[in-house]
Amino acid sequence: MSGQNSDICDLFVIGGGINGCGIARDAAGRGLSVTLAEMNDLASATSSASTKLFHGGLRYLEYFEIRLVRHALAERETLLRAMPHISWPMRFVLPYHKDMRFEGDTPTSRILNVVMPWMKGRRPAWLIRFGLFLYDSLGGRKILPATKTLDLRNSVEGAPIDDKFEKAYEYSDCWIEDSRLVVLNARDAEQRGAEILVRTKVVSAARIDDLWEVTVEDRDTGETRTLRARMLVNAGGPWVGDIIQEKVRINSTEGVRLVRGSHIVTRRLYDHDKCYFFQGTDGRIIFAIPYETDFTLIGTTDAEHTAPDKKPECSPEERDYLINFVNQYLKKDISTDDVVWSYSGVRPLYDDGASSATAATRDYTLKVDDAAGAPILNVFGGKITTYRKLAEDAMEKIVPFFPGTSGHWTAGVALPGGDFPVDGFDTLVAQISADYPFLTAFWARRLVRAYGTDARDILQEATDTDALGRDFGATLTEREVLWLMKNEYARTAADVVWRRNKLGLRLSAEEIAALDVFMASARTEQQAKAAE
Numbered sequence: 001m002s003g004q005n006s007d008i009c010d011l012f013v014i015g016g017g018i019n020g021c022g023i024a025r026d027a028a029g030r031g032l033s034v035t036l037a038e039m040n041d042l043a044s045a046t047s048s049a050s051t052k053l054f055h056g057g058l059r060y061l062e063y064f065e066i067r068l069v070r071h072a073l074a075e076r077e078t079l080l081r082a083m084p085h086i087s088w089p090m091r092f093v094l095p096y097h098k099d100m101r102f103e104g105d106t107p108t109s110r111i112l113n114v115v116m117p118w119m120k121g122r123r124p125a126w127l128i129r130f131g132l133f134l135y136d137s138l139g140g141r142k143i144l145p146a147t148k149t150l151d152l153r154n155s156v157e158g159a160p161i162d163d164k165f166e167k168a169y170e171y172s173d174c175w176i177e178d179s180r181l182v183v184l185n186a187r188d189a190e191q192r193g194a195e196i197l198v199r200t201k202v203v204s205a206a207r208i209d210d211l212w213e214v215t216v217e218d219r220d221t222g223e224t225r226t227l228r229a230r231m232l233v234n235a236g237g238p239w240v241g242d243i244i245q246e247k248v249r250i251n252s253t254e255g256v257r258l259v260r261g262s263h264i265v266t267r268r269l270y271d272h273d274k275c276y277f278f279q280g281t282d283g284r285i286i287f288a289i290p291y292e293t294d295f296t297l298i299g300t301t302d303a304e305h306t307a308p309d310k311k312p313e314c315s316p317e318e319r320d321y322l323i324n325f326v327n328q329y330l331k332k333d334i335s336t337d338d339v340v341w342s343y344s345g346v347r348p349l350y351d352d353g354a355s356s357a358t359a360a361t362r363d364y365t366l367k368v369d370d371a372a373g374a375p376i377l378n379v380f381g382g383k384i385t386t387y388r389k390l391a392e393d394a395m396e397k398i399v400p401f402f403p404g405t406s407g408h409w410t411a412g413v414a415l416p417g418g419d420f421p422v423d424g425f426d427t428l429v430a431q432i433s434a435d436y437p438f439l440t441a442f443w444a445r446r447l448v449r450a451y452g453t454d455a456r457d458i459l460q461e462a463t464d465t466d467a468l469g470r471d472f473g474a475t476l477t478e479r480e481v482l483w484l485m486k487n488e489y490a491r492t493a494a495d496v497v498w499r500r501n502k503l504g505l506r507l508s509a510e511e512i513a514a515l516d517v518f519m520a521s522a523r524t525e526q527q528a529k530a531a532e
């Protein structure tokens, strides 16, 4: 292992999504010297565009992806304990109707078509119950409550749902603030010695004897420089193939399949804190989830996406598909007028030759190539939920090149701000509200959700709102913005209002533009100070 000050690092990680940042954190915690380069903002690609669930993936059971589901289920509670600020348990209500159908071609539907042809592709209630029994039992659940059956008639859960649905199943999964998870992993990696470079693009990498020479470009200035590393990790998500073929130029037959998923956000559609799991007549499923206090998140779609550089956007067809889907369930129809925001991301799925986008495996694949000298690890696929396990498995592939490296350590170690009990969120909000009585209830909860115990590091000795400087609207203050620039790599208003928090839902375009101007001048000042 090289010392942290050597000009050659052990591991150079390409990509600041959840997989790159998770691997960087794990490796730095084992004493490896790590540099990570992200070409845009951290979590600017897929890792801020997920459905934001730590989940086992109930529907993957129908594809017999038992390994993936078991690992993901077991992982939920490990993660929950390490980050009780940005992750929390959620209950999912799955309304049942006898016309619910399977996706056309799952292994389960094929078997059912043979043994119960009279069902004609319908998903029987006993099968859902059995799936939920497996879901409850596979993952060693301790914190999360078990599945139960609900009568939708005369219940709050049934209130917004069409009367034709009388029965539902209710089960557990967890919410995760995806983009904050990425940033907290990056911060933790840095605290353990890693160097995190944002807006730094890897333009090429070449093997020179036993080392990699990695050329990076500063996206703000256009300047390039070359860094050296003993091993490369390609965690480029949708760009993993581009990096293999265009940047590193190695021979590889590995492929990645790009599958776009879009979400729409509406004003809050119902008055309780549970999610809905809706099954469509086309066999697909979507979620409706309470979002950012006043909104409902609805998604997702599955559509082939042609190229990683093509910005994923929710098409009018995807938006209408989601609206029509929820309207099959809701008493009161929604329309395009109800949609206040949408976002879209690209799943980088390992190309296993599966026939449809929905059917492509969600599991991850890690491949080392060291045939021609210095090693590279290519990361294909993966879920937010399995990022920590993926990082551990990546380390299993990395440590043989660094003899003496220590073993797994991340299970049970809190992320920044998550050093409080798994059921301690309300207590922490009450303490922060008592210590800073000028905060509104929304504001105190928002700060604790985002920063956990680090909320105090932002608020410090403040006794009133004036102490926090300029007010950018929706409880965002100058103090918080400068803290995000100093501690969480934020450079632009979009970094702050769409990835460090979601206040973009509440701020006007003018307010966001004003924030951008402020951040640009604050950054110039910071750079001038640093140059002194």
Ligand SMILES: Cc1cc2nc3c(=O)[nH]c(=O)nc-3n(C[C@H](O)[C@H](O)[C@H](O)COP(=O)(O)OP(=O)(O)OC[C@H]3O[C@@H](n4cnc5c(N)ncnc54)[C@H](O)[C@@H]3O)c2cc1C
Binding pocket: 014, 015, 016, 017, 018, 019, 020, 037, 038, 039, 040, 041, 042, 043, 044, 045, 046, 047, 048, 049, 050, 051, 052, 053, 054, 055, 200, 201, 202, 203, 235, 236, 237, 238, 239, 243, 247, 259, 260, 261, 262, 300, 344, 345, 346, 347, 348, 381, 382, 383, 384, 385, 386
């Ligand atoms: C619609 C949708 C819903 C999902 N829902 C869930 C869910 O609810 N739960 C769950 O567990 N998972 C979910 N997932 C899956 C999960 O979001 C992804 O598997 C995960 O975010 C992938 O992370 P990543 O780090 O591999 O990729 P990314 O987050 O895309 O990160 C790759 C990074 O590499 C950078 N990069 C690329 N090339 C270069 C270069 N040359 N130089 C420097 N940087 C570079 C990119 O800018 C990017 O930021 C969902 C995915 C989608 C699309």
